[in-house]
Amino acid sequence: MTTLTAQNLRFGYSPQQSILDDWNGEFKSGRSYAIVGPSGSGKSSLMFLLGLMLTPTSGSLLLDGVATDTMRDRPRARMRANRYGFVFQDACLDPTRTVLDNILQPAAWRGVTRGTLVESAQQWVKRLEIDVPLNRRPGEVSGGQAQRIALARALLSSPDIVLADEPTGNLDSHSSKKVIDALLEHCASGSVLAIVTHDPAVAQQCDEIVTLGSVHGDPS
Amino acid sequence: MRPLLAEALRDIVSRRVQVGLFVFIAFVASAFTVAIYGSSVASADAALQTLETPSARTVVVRIDPTLGVHANEVEPLLRLEPLEAAVVLGSARSAYPAGLPDAPAMAIRTCLAAAGASSCPPVALAASGVALDVTIRTFNTGATSALVVDDSRNGYYVTPSVAPILEAPALADTVIVSPSQQRPVPIALVLLVADSSQHVSTIASAAAAGLSGWDSEKISVESSPEIGALRNDISDATRSGAKFTATGILVAMALVLGLAELSAARGRRQILALRRALGASQGQVIALAVSGTALTVLVGATAGALVTSVWLPAAPGWRFTSATVMLVVGAAALAALLPAAYGATRDPARELRVP
Numbered sequence: 001m002t003t004l005t006a007q008n009l010r011f012g013y014s015p016q017q018s019i020l021d022d023w024n025g026e027f028k029s030g031r032s033y034a035i036v037g038p039s040g041s042g043k044s045s046l047m048f049l050l051g052l053m054l055t056p057t058s059g060s061l062l063l064d065g066v067a068t069d070t071m072r073d074r075p076r077a078r079m080r081a082n083r084y085g086f087v088f089q090d091a092c093l094d095p096t097r098t099v100l101d102n103i104l105q106p107a108a109w110r111g112v113t114r115g116t117l118v119e120s121a122q123q124w125v126k127r128l129e130i131d132v133p134l135n136r137r138p139g140e141v142s143g144g145q146a147q148r149i150a151l152a153r154a155l156l157s158s159p160d161i162v163l164a165d166e167p168t169g170n171l172d173s174h175s176s177k178k179v180i181d182a183l184l185e186h187c188a189s190g191s192v193l194a195i196v197t198h199d200p201a202v203a204q205q206c207d208e209i210v211t212l213g214s215v216h217g218d219p220s
Numbered sequence: 221m222r223p224l225l226a227e228a229l230r231d232i233v234s235r236r237v238q239v240g241l242f243v244f245i246a247f248v249a250s251a252f253t254v255a256i257y258g259s260s261v262a263s264a265d266a267a268l269q270t271l272e273t274p275s276a277r278t279v280v281v282r283i284d285p286t287l288g289v290h291a292n293e294v295e296p297l298l299r300l301e302p303l304e305a306a307v308v309l310g311s312a313r314s315a316y317p318a319g320l321p322d323a324p325a326m327a328i329r330t331c332l333a334a335a336g337a338s339s340c341p342p343v344a345l346a347a348s349g350v351a352l353d354v355t356i357r358t359f360n361t362g363a364t365s366a367l368v369v370d371d372s373r374n375g376y377y378v379t380p381s382v383a384p385i386l387e388a389p390a391l392a393d394t395v396i397v398s399p400s401q402q403r404p405v406p407i408a409l410v411l412l413v414a415d416s417s418q419h420v421s422t423i424a425s426a427a428a429a430g431l432s433g434w435d436s437e438k439i440s441v442e443s444s445p446e447i448g449a450l451r452n453d454i455s456d457a458t459r460s461g462a463k464f465t466a467t468g469i470l471v472a473m474a475l476v477l478g479l480a481e482l483s484a485a486r487g488r489r490q491i492l493a494l495r496r497a498l499g500a501s502q503g504q505v506i507a508l509a510v511s512g513t514a515l516t517v518l519v520g521a522t523a524g525a526l527v528t529s530v531w532l533p534a535a536p537g538w539r540f541t542s543a544t545v546m547l548v549v550g551a552a553a554l555a556a557l558l559p560a561a562y563g564a565t566r567d568p569a570r571e572l573r574v575p
Contacts, residue, residue, distance in 0.1 A: 048569040053497055074501045081499020088572050094491050096234040108227040109499035153498075
């Protein structure tokens with residue numbers, strides 16, 4: 001049972017400009033959450049905060065009751081490697097590596113030898129109908145295939161928490177359905193799923209919708 | 221550790237152009253360092269070798285015969301390390317107070333223990349004066365002998381047998397005195413031949429210390445201080461020049477590699493941020509970058525050092541060659557640290573966000 005709890009979370013890229021103000025929320029395993037709101041409302045920032053890639057200005061983020069915001073870089077990185085799966089808006093694959101290398105890359109950060117995961121990676125490729133030779137480079141696959149490769153990378157180790165930032169933003173309806181179905185299926189097996197989305201159809205498929213209200217401007 | 225090393229190797233394979241450039245730079249740096257430093261040191265060593273004449277390496281201990289120092293009392297001097305040979309000379313006047321018709325003024329009693337002679341040779345008589353030069357020579361009889369040159373530039377062989385004299389009839393001045401004529405005589409001169417000019421001062425100090433119990437007014441220890449100084453001058457000048465050049469090459473290489481790494485890291489910001497997002501710690505990102513550079517440079521530097529070592533006429537030893545490779549790799553790893561730190565601190569939230 002995994003629980004991710006945000007307590008009075010406050011975050012901003014500068015002291016004058018706060019993106020999240022005393023935000024509270026709880027994410028539980030087996031439940032899917034759609035994070036919605038207008039552009040600039042802090043959806044992606046919240047996802048990066050929940051993914052331990054940003055540190056809140058104040059407040060706490062508890063993973064199974066353990067405060068993560070005061071942790072040093074190494075345990076936070078280990079937590080990301082062992083318990084999280086990420087799907088980014090534009091797939092974010094390493095263009096210098098093959099498809100298989102991309103799917104297996106998180107294993108290196110977990111200290112797992114690739115050999116034990118190759119078969120599992122091939123199963124995910126088949127299951128998600130990626131349908132490209134595994135020795136291809138990301139530049140040689142379509143956008144939809146790239147996003148499904150990213151999905152295979154995120155789900156390969158059956159993470160406790162899956163965070164997806166606009167995972168269907170650039171996809172056709174067929175690819176979108178495949179991606180969302182796979183994410184929801186994984187969530188049903190007992191993981192936390194949080195999807196940042198603008199798509200009401202995607203939001204409707206989630207168990208809960210988290211709405212971030214006001215616009216705070218471009219963080220960059 | 222193994223998955224990380226495997227990841228470093230995959231990184232190397234996936235960046236062929238950059239890796240090729242790094243191998244080439246390391247090859248050139250290593251080859252030039254070995255060529256310049258190695259050949260300079262080899263030349264200096266060759267020059268120093270020419271200074272290694274026995275006269276330059278000889279410590280002369282003059283003892284006033286009236287002191288009555290006997291051979292057994294100077295024997296500890298013959299065991300000083302590192303000695304190539306030692307010659308103990310007595311006064312002929314002491315040995316033959318009545319004098320010998322046309323006899324040289326000095327009787328020579330030698331002990332060539334350090335040169336491997338199995339027994340003390342008989343007494344040889346030579347002209348008066350102080351020996352200036354000693355050369356150790358082995359005749360084909362297997363007997364080890366010493367050539368002693370006096371003030372008048374006359375040369376005398378001191379030998380345990382007459383065979384070498386018969387082989388060298390030109391040495392007519394050498395007088396062999398049969399063992400029956402020997403008698404204990406006070407020592408007048410001890411010649412200590414160091415194995416290298418480097419050790420002359422050590423031997424001289426030890427000899428002076430060994431005779432400190434005697435009247436210092438009547439004993440003098442002379443050596444050629446210039447040889448040591450000259451040796452140091454040549455060695456220092458050559459090595460410091462070569463070190464300066466080699467350091468320059470290493471610094472230039474490190475700068476080029478560092479800038480290339482930094483440029484590559486800037487171009488790969490998103491990839492590095494992605495690694496951080498997927499669970500790589502800052503330490504892992506740095507270790508991956510530094511080990512990748514070190515492995516690449518190790519290949520280039522080893523190739524450069526080996527090729528140059530084979531090609532150089534006076535190749536430096538394997539220690540120098542391997543030390544050069546290690547230095548090049550170390551400098552490259554240091555140069556890779558800053559760009560690696562830059563890559564490790566990329567913020568995934570900024571780099572992976574779609575505008």
